[in-house]
Amino acid sequence: MATHNFIYACISGWTATFKMPLFYSNTGVKGSMPTMNIPPYTTIVGMLGNMVGRDLEPEEVKRIGFIFKYDKKGVDLEKLESYTLDTEKNIIKRNIGTTNPTQREFLIRPKLHIYLENVDFFESRFSEPFNIPCFGRSQDIAWIETLTNGKQYEIVDAEEIQQGMVRNTLVPFPQEGTSGIIVPLANYFNNFQLGHFRDVGGVDRYQVVSKPALVKRSSLFKVSNREDCVIYMHSIIG
Numbered sequence: 267m268a269t270h271n272f273i274y275a276c277i278s279g280w281t282a283t284f285k286m287p288l289f290y291s292n293t294g295v296k297g298s299m300p301t302m303n304i305p306p307y308t309t310i311v312g313m314l315g316n317m318v319g320r321d322l323e324p325e326e327v328k329r330i331g332f333i334f335k336y337d338k339k340g341v342d343l344e345k346l347e348s349y350t351l352d353t354e355k356n357i358i359k360r361n362i363g364t365t366n367p368t369q370r371e372f373l374i375r376p377k378l379h380i381y382l383e384n385v386d387f388f389e390s391r392f393s394e395p396f397n398i399p400c401f402g403r404s405q406d407i408a409w410i411e412t413l414t415n416g417k418q419y420e421i422v423d424a425e426e427i428q429q430g431m432v433r434n435t436l437v438p439f440p441q442e443g444t445s446g447i448i449v450p451l452a453n454y455f456n457n458f459q460l461g462h463f464r465d466v467g468g469v470d471r472y473q474v475v476s477k478p479a480l481v482k483r484s485s486l487f488k489v490s491n492r493e494d495c496v497i498y499m500h501s502i503i504g
Contacts (some may be wrong), residue, residue, distance in 0.1 A: 319396030430496030
């Protein structure tokens with residue numbers, strides 16, 4: 267098998283909030299807005315774009331692999347404001363008088379182990395990020411851990427294999443051998459037109475792998491800095 271090089275980094279934070287698909291609003295304090303237990307690929311691309319300082323094209327990102335962990339969940343009480351698109355003026359405006367109290371779930375002490383294929387592009391971004399990375403929302407501030415090599419990243423060797431144990435990640439559905447919730451997620455967003463909603467770059471079904479699972483599929487890699495599992499490298503453009 268041919269060997270590959272990936273750039274690896276570990277991003278940690280105090281809190282994380284990932285929007286649950288198909289859940290749009292909550293109008294009372296008795297319910298709560300749920301969070302996904304794992305970041306969608308689009309959220310990771312958004313975090314990377316924040317570090318680069320601009321929205322990223324899917325071709326720049328190439329393939330992403332990750333392992334995500336957190337300690338536990340919490341619930342916060344906050345207010346929710348709604349916005350709408352004024353089709354006559356072609357602008358987004360706030361809906362007056364629609365502020366509601368709501369409870370929102372969040373994840374405590376998240377940690378993202380990330381592997382990226384485009385080494386040359388991302389290497390300098392981990393050394394000197396343009397902006398502070400965030401886990402979902404702007405208040406979910408994160409930081410890049412310093413690794414044992416004294417840097418904020420490491421170039422790791424990887425070998426593609428046909429079968430291995432995956433954990434705490436996302437894989438396309440269906441995937442034999444895994445169990446977990448199935449969610450419809452955008453593959454990527456086009457966000458280059460100022461003042462307009464984002465365009466969705468296709469939607470597919472993914473499975474949250476919260477428990478270790480032995481799977482057989484393409485794009486599995488055994489990486490040099492991890493012995494407990496393999497990494498599924500996902501291409502967001504198919």
